[in-house]
Each structure stands twice: as C-alpha cells, then as structure tokens.
Amino acid sequence: MRKIITLGLAGAFALTAAPAFAQDMAEDAPFSGVYVGGAGGYDVQPNDIGSSILFDRNLDGRFNDSVLTGTGANAFGTPNGGFCNGRATGRTSLTNTAQGPGTCRNDDNGYSYYVRAGADHQTGNIVVGFVGEFGKSEITDSVTAFSTTPAAYVMTRSIDWEASVRGRVGFAANTTLFYGTFGPGYAKIDRSFFSTQSVNTFTGSGKKRQFGITGGGGVEQKIGKNFSVGLEYMYHQYQDDDYRVRVTGAAGTPFTNAANGGTASGTDFRRSDDQFRWHSVRATAAFRF
Template sequence: MRTKSLLSAATMLVAGLAFASPAMAQEADPKPFDGLYVGGTVGFDAQPNDTRSAILFDRNLDGAFTESVVTATGANAFAPTTAQPGAGFCNGRATSSGKLTGCTNDKDNISYSGRIGFDKQYGHLVFGVVGEFGKSEVRDSVSAFSTTPASYTMTRKIDFNANARLRAGYAFDKTLFYATGGGAYAKTSSSFTTSNTANAFADNGSKHDAWGFVAGGGIEQKLGRHFSIGLEYLYNQYNDDDYRVRVTRGTGPATNPFVLAPNTTGTDFRRNDPKFRWSTVRATANFRF
C-alpha cells in the first residue's frame, strides 16, 4: 500500500537525520526546545487504497441508504451483467461510462501549513502544544456505473484544514524525538458529475464542515539557538458524511429506475465511506524565540 511505503520512507529519513547530523559549534543552551516558536511545513499526502468505496442509494427518501436501484424488470441497475460488465463501483474518478474502461485512482498531492507552538523542557523530556492552519491538495473520488450505461462520480477535496495538538518527546542534546496528536477541523468541498443527461440532479451544497483528528510523530534538529528543521509524519482523518445528491425524473421516462413507482419523488446518493483520510510526510522549519 502507498501508506506503508510512505511510512518506510519516513522511517529511513528520520533515522538518517538523527544519526547523520554533524556536531555543530553553537552557544551552550541547556533547554534548546523550551519556549515559543513559529514555523511552517511542506509535504506530500498519500491516500489509502479505498478498494471498497461505493455509492449508496436511498430510494424511499427515509435517510437510511439501504435500498438498491432496480429497473422495471427488477434487475439491479448497478450490478454487472453479461451485456454490461462495466457496471458497479470504483474507488476513483470515472473517465468513461464503464468501470472496466475508465476509472482513475484518487489524487495524492502536496500540502503546506503554518504553525505556532510552545514547548516546555524538563531535562530530557519535552512537552508542548502546537496549532496549525494549512491546506492539502488531495482529491478523493468514488464512482458508480449503471447498466444504462452511465457514470456517477462524487468527489471531495480540502479547502483548508487546521488542528490543535499536544506533543511529547525526548531530547538528545539538540535533537528531539516526539509523538503528537490532537483534534482537527477541515472545510471540505464536494462535487458531483455524471454522464446521465436524462435525469435532473441537485445537491445539498458543496461546502461542509468536517471534524476529526491527526496523530503521528517526528524529529526536530536545532541548527542554532533560534532555528530548527525536522521531519514529521501525520495520519489525518476527518468525518465527512454530509454531502447528498438527489436525482429526479428530468426528461427521463416514468420507468426510469431512479423514479420507478411506488417511490416516484427521486433517489438520494451518498458515499459509503464517510472517513476522509490520508498520511502526510513533511519537512518542518521553526524559528524559536
């Protein structure tokens, strides 16, 4: 998995930074990780392979999302058939009307943030708090393919995210190893696209609030009394389950599966994976006052 590869690379880089840093002549500082600091990060975010991602349907609009969309003959409109083997779901963005011919993977990308924090050092032990505000460029999509054939894609991305974390570590002279974790908030932006031109589609708004947590660890290396660099890994997870899309008849016939009697009002869509998650490996730079 991409996340495991990311963790392996991070482990090697952290070890290299810890043991390859040369001793540098600098002023004696009995508490190099004590006090207020500001800084920034830049890194790469990788999402897990959500192989079970799918779109769920609420045919009777009771909010349960447990129904199947069926045709007038009673067949599941999103199950593969001999005639339409490309029906079904994929954990990515549709590029054609069939799963077998067009589905791209989720988009991994860079992230960046600013931070402010405060540490208190007691001998080798360091305890602190840090707050961050930034943005991840990851995009997460899921697609459904009907036997029509047609594609339906739900995509989400991050407008901005912030977190407030505790951290605790052990300092070896000018090198600090630490663990960190805390609560997080993200403003997400969702969208829906389809190749179905017969029905009409409307969503409940593209912007939503997502709450979650971040956790991880890292290494920080002082390069002087006021400046330090580091390497950090964070696991990010947000609960993002508010986005809905409703499909109504539009110009389609009364036998259209989405408005088939007795539930003729329409059908609601939502994702089956409310957790928006990714792993981050990033470089850090801090200025300590």
C-alpha cells in the same frame, strides 16, 4: 569609597554573568520557548478498496436499496455496471471491453503546505508543549458508480483548508528532539458530484466544516541558537457521512420509477466510505524566540 568600589565590581560581575547564565540555560534547554514556522510535504490517502455508492430509492433514510430498471434488473449490476474506488476517466461502463481498460483512476494524492506556531518547555531531556497550524492539502477522494444504461456517477471530496491544535511530547538528545503529537483537527471539506447522464436532475454539493483527529510524530534538529528543521509524519481523519445527492426529474427512469419500489420524488445517493483520511510526510522549519 571601599563600599562603592565593592558594589561597582559586584554590579559589573552581575552584568557580565547574566548573558552567560542565559546562554547556559539556552544550552541546557534548547527546545524551550515560543516558535513560528511552516511545514510542507506530500499527502497520500488509502484508495478505499471496496468503496461504492449506496442508494435510498424510497427516501426513508435507509441506504440499502437496489436501483432497478423497468424490467426489474439491477441498474448497477454486472457485466457493465458496478463501482470503483476512484474517478471515472471519461468512460461510462465499468467492464465494457469496447471502451478499453482502466475505467477509473486511483484517488489523487498531492502536496500540502501549512503555517504553524507553538511553544515548548524542556525539563532535562523531556519536552512538552503544543502546536497549532493552518494549511491546505491538494488531495481528492472519489468513488464512481456505473449504471448499465451506460452512465457514470462520481462523488468527490477534497480539502479546502485544515486547522489543528495538538499537544506535543518528546525526548531531547542534546539538540535533537524526537516527539509524538496528537490533537483535534477542524477542516472545510468540499463535496461535489458529476454524472455523464443528463436525463435526470442531480442536486447536492457544497462544503462542510467538520471536526476530526490528527496525530503523528517526528524528529526536529536545532540549527544554531534560533532555527530548527525537521521531518514529520501525520495522520488525518474526518467523519464525512452526511453528504447526499438527490436524483429527480424524468419520471419513469430507474431513479424515479414508483412502480418497482421507488418513488416519483427521486433517489438519494451517499458514499459507503464515511471516513475521509490521509497520511502526510513533510519537512518542517521553525524560528524559536
């Protein structure tokens, strides 16, 4: 009977001590475990000062040609031709004062929103883990060429969706985590073209999935046992150097004139800035299991 009573007391002690031990472990490592959550904020991109559109007139794959008029002048030269890092605002000339100032507007920044899941392991003050996320940014990035005819030619790219898987390393001060994060990204880039000119035919638009890099850092604050909120900065960069627009039709135009260095098969366009990049500042929230 004494042994039974002793075993019973030992079992009761174990049952009452286990939750307390688990609570102590949770308090000692508040950022260990699996979590799901989301992130949302505002994305800002550099305006790519000096960006332009490059031309391949003889379709040899080298974009170092000048498009010439029938008189041999540069069809995109001054005073009314040239380039701007943004989308044309309905005008067809870069500097024609009769059309007013502000021919181009800056690239569009926008909101972003993501869902995420991850896992962390905390040892002392050090936290290591990973996070994966999927979401959308509303930014658009354009560049415009103005010809002396006059006409505007606009190449634009935007993000249909973006996914990433990143490592995460941080330092926890009680229930506050300071961390850095870095890893590969994978995005669907939507490329489009628009021109105010209707004499020629323009072909080349579409979407492409592209690998890139993402990285940044932030701070996360535990709220209660299972919830945390935070603030995060992220940088995104994707190579986008293979988008082409071909100009055909209307024989004898600057794009199809074979008599002054071009070819009747047309001219190819591409952007000079081959990096699609932007910055994100966003709030985060997570539920930790």
